[in-house]
Amino acid sequence: xxxxxxxxxxxxxxxxxxxxxxxxxxxxxxxxxxxxxxxxxxxxxxxxxxxxxxxxxxxxxxxxxxxxxxxxxxxxxxxxxxxxxxxxxxxxxxxxxxxxxxxxxxxxxxxxxxxxxxxxxxxxxxxxxxxxxxxxxxxxxxxxxxxxxxxxxxxxxxxxxxxxxxxxxxxxxxxxxxxxxxxxxxxxxxxxxxxxxxxxxxxxxxxxxxxxxxxxxxxxxxxxxxxxxxxxxxxxxxxxxxxxxxxxxxxxxxxxxxxxxxxxxxxxxxxxxxxxxxxxxxxxxxxxxxxxxxxxxxxxxxxxxxxxxxxxxxxxxxxxxxxxxxxxxxxxxxxxxxxxxxxxxxxxxxxxxxxxxxxxxxxxxxxxxxxxxxxxxxxxxxxxxxxxxxxxxxxxxxxxxxxxxxxxxxxxxxxxxxxxxxxxxxxxxxxxxxxxxxxxxxxxxxxxxxxxxxxxxxxxxxxxxxxxxxxxxxxxxxxxxxxxxxxxxxxxxxxxxxxxxxxxxxxxxxxxxxxxxxxxxxxxxxxxxxxxxx
Numbered sequence: 001x002x003x004x005x006x007x008x009x010x011x012x013x014x015x016x017x018x019x020x021x022x023x024x025x026x027x028x029x030x031x032x033x034x035x036x037x038x039x040x041x042x043x044x045x046x047x048x049x050x051x052x053x054x055x056x057x058x059x060x061x062x063x064x065x066x067x068x069x070x071x072x073x074x075x076x077x078x079x080x081x082x083x084x085x086x087x088x089x090x091x092x093x094x095x096x097x098x099x100x101x102x103x104x105x106x107x108x109x110x111x112x113x114x115x116x117x118x119x120x121x122x123x124x125x126x127x128x129x130x131x132x133x134x135x136x137x138x139x140x141x142x143x144x145x146x147x148x149x150x151x152x153x154x155x156x157x158x159x160x161x162x163x164x165x166x167x168x169x170x171x172x173x174x175x176x177x178x179x180x181x182x183x184x185x186x187x188x189x190x191x192x193x194x195x196x197x198x199x200x201x202x203x204x205x206x207x208x209x210x211x212x213x214x215x216x217x218x219x220x221x222x223x224x225x226x227x228x229x230x231x232x233x234x235x236x237x238x239x240x241x242x243x244x245x246x247x248x249x250x251x252x253x254x255x256x257x258x259x260x261x262x263x264x265x266x267x268x269x270x271x272x273x274x275x276x277x278x279x280x281x282x283x284x285x286x287x288x289x290x291x292x293x294x295x296x297x298x299x300x301x302x303x304x305x306x307x308x309x310x311x312x313x314x315x316x317x318x319x320x321x322x323x324x325x326x327x328x329x330x331x332x333x334x335x336x337x338x339x340x341x342x343x344x345x346x347x348x349x350x351x352x353x354x355x356x357x358x359x360x361x362x363x364x365x366x367x368x369x370x371x372x373x374x375x376x377x378x379x380x381x382x383x384x385x386x387x388x389x390x391x392x393x394x395x396x397x398x399x400x401x402x403x404x405x406x407x408x409x410x411x412x413x414x415x416x417x418x419x420x421x422x423x424x425x426x427x428x429x430x431x432x433x434x435x436x437x438x439x440x441x442x443x444x445x446x447x448x449x450x451x452x453x454x455x456x457x458x459x460x461x462x463x464x465x466x467x468x469x470x471x472x473x474x475x476x477x478x479x480x481x482x483x484x485x486x487x488x489x490x491x492x493x494x495x496x497x498x499x500x501x502x503x504x505x506x507x508x509x510x511x512x513x514x515x516x517x518x519x520x521x522x523x524x525x526x527x528x529x530x531x532x533x534x
Contacts, residue, residue, distance in 0.1 A: 001096055001142035004070040005108075005135065006031055007124065012039070015065065015124050018135045020142040023072045028053055030070050038066075047098050049073070058101040063119050067105045071096060071142070107147045108138060114149050114344035116160050117196040123163055130158040149197060149344035150275060160196045192519070193240040193269050197344050238517040239341070241501065242267040245492050246527035247366070250481075253532050255371035261354040262364075262493055263527070268348045270341040272516055277341060280507035282334040282499040285309040287351065307333035309494055314351045334499050353494070367392050367488050367524065370531035384462040384533070386482055392454030398486040403447040405462060406480040406533070417463045418445055436460065452486070481530040488524040497522070
């Protein structure tokens, strides 16, 4: 199977390296061979072979790190005698499946995030012994042993070391802050879900850090009330649920919608103390695929079609168990199902819908509308006008809005000037932190706004000056599309939301006693949000 696994940073420095089989000569520097290959060639396939060294590489690039698996294709050839002919079928040479290798790399990356809380170069270096212990338990002599977070929690003994700026790092008191229950009003920092699945230190170590190491026999004289308080405060009985939607939208220059599609997922991070939790969740509106309600639910169970969300495709995690009949319908037209979450982070549900499925009944809405045009002002000047209108409610806003406006290439531009003008002002004062910059090297204008409020409209006018006689040619030059990047917190385009999340027992009883701390977050991101300029 696999001979080596290593992680490189952007400079090509090894962050983590593990040699499992020893079948690659120590004189061959695989990390250097890999980095030279991907940096010297314009396009490198995710699976490639270096025939002169009989090495195969499978790699991915995530979180500014290269994750690489290597195996030696010449291992079986060495077993053939000098007078024998090589026959791969006779030797039964086993080559790992690329899909299997990619799945393994993705799972290793996910396990690092589960046990370290966050995945970057700093967290890997600060937890070097923990990551090596993880790799030894995941792979043994090149063969996969387990990739289950729940199983690895029993085998891993090292504690994660938090980064310097981590919010889940234990403070001077040695105890994490208590979080409020799920009641719709409590909030927590967005990076609170980056806590690892294992505690950073035991409650005894936390108490010892407070009283000092000079206290001999401290563990035997601590009152039981204090120990129970410390144990309860050190527990991380929480579950985080994110509904993340990515928008793929293209507008015509007049603001008319040309194409739109949405790719969404429900991401869950399970930090519950229970090893086999049984949870029940209710979604609204009810997902419908090809006019068929998910699961064995009769159509007559729902009051109206307005309570459904038509999807092109939908995939659930294997831990989901669908209810039957009217059990899958909540009192307010909710889609109810059970799931038994594994430890750590996983995707509970993936879904996708496009323009041809969208309708007013789906309550699909876009947070932004873009219009643009090119106006001829004189023989030596033309203006590119880009107008953005935020259709969100006044209490919502676009976060980190960035608009890229390309300029005509090779058009002989003499000078470029930009100005912003407000068409309407919202009740909360309009955009904040707007900045416009002309990037000459990239031949484009970038408009950045930290916070663009809902029910607000703003216009960017780019004045382009050319030499006399070059105006017609300049306007005919090919101009790309205006691209927009943004993020909308606590809002989704589909309106999909989680009405309630309970343990299976409380869902059957209709109570909320003894529930763990549950956190919900909605995020809408622009993956490809464009408007044609010509």
